[in-house]
Amino acid sequence: MKTTIAEVGKHVGQTVTIGAWLANKRSSGKIAFLQLRDGTGFIQGVVVKAEVEEEVFKLAKELTQESSLFVTGTVREDDRAPSGYELTVQSLELIHEAKDYPITPKEHGTEFLMDHRHLWLRSKRQHAIMKVRNEIIRATYEFFNENGFTKVDPPILTGSSAEGTTNLFHTKYFDEDAYLSQSGQLYMEAAAMALGKVFSFGPTFRAEKSKTRRHLIEFWMIEPEMAFMDHEDNLKVQEDYVSHVVQSVLKNCKQELIALERDVAKLENVVAPFPRITYDEAIEMLQKEGHEIKWGEDFGAPHETAIAEKFDKPVFITHYPAEIKAFYMKPDPNREEVVLCADLIAPEGYGEIIGGSQRIDDEELLNQRYEEHNLSQEAYQWYMDLRKYGSVPHSGFGLGLERTVAWISGTEHVRETIPFPRLLNRLYP
């Protein structure tokens, strides 16, 4: 009967057929070990010369890396196998021979692998990272559906910018100027006034000339927005959400985390609540450690890493100076020079995974911010209407999917956390 590698455990002792690719192999005069993959998992097929037809063993010896084939064999339990099972092969049927597959089992340079990303995805490591990404996506929908949020899809083509105008991708919308969305937030605020608690999950674009291990040009963001919820309510949703995601990956991606050699002890205690420090306290911590940073400056990666090292969970840094944050953030009523915002910094040097804030709900103050930030009233008239008609306290945040995948999977660079990364000078494949 036909099955998949993920399902062989249901057929121990039975003869099954799987469609597969040959990931790797080793053989001697009497036996061949075929490392097979079918997209659902990996399994070893053992071909014993004395137990199969002569042409089967001949084919096993000649099979080339990444050739596709049907494999028929008996499923056996084997504690030494990562999947717990092995196939004793009875027959092989070649589908398509792969000649000179470029990504051989030896080490390859990053640029070579990136140029072959469409093939590199087939490797065991990339398979594991994509399965962790998938679990984070699944757990995200689970969390927000179970907590009364409605999925709302903001537009990708927009006429305004939420996060400043320095990293916009410009395009034409017929004879009008348009931009690829940097953040769906402003639209999510409108949606929150209609549906209470909403979340988006989609691609966002930043024409940032940053060549770092945390920056992508196109990345996926989850942007919840909640009417009637303030700064502290916002942080609670974030820590509950991130804890749910981490614990879901620990529960459902055990094999993948082993394949990635991830130290899971560092994830096991990621449960709410998370520590909270203010920007002032963070500046003081850094200055005490000798970092050259002054109040009013933004944190760079080394600063975030130095702060995160003091905690064994993600840490919120709250109440940044208004001067270095976005126009829409609500000032602290007790101290107008700082705003009710928080960045969530992941441990182990993975940096900022969430940016969020309580939003200005006062029409006059928002108008004042438009002027200070030279924003066109015309492009934002619709956004201002949210303060004209039944304005309410509301807050929200944006979690970067790829940075979160990097942290949870223990992956150094975000280019390995998205199927086809868009980086500075990288639009291929």
Ligand SMILES: NC(=O)C[C@H]([NH3+])C(=O)NS(=O)(=O)OC[C@H]1O[C@@H](n2cnc3c(N)ncnc32)[C@H](O)[C@@H]1O
């Ligand atoms: N709805 C909101 O309140 C979100 C808000 N408008 C916003 O876009 N905040 S953010 O710019 O900090 O970006 C949010 C997160 O988005 C991720 N992010 C932000 N920029 C990038 C790049 N360039 N590459 C990868 N990931 C990125 C990172 O995790 C940030 O913490």
Ligand SMILES: [Mg+2]
């Ligand atoms: Mg940010």
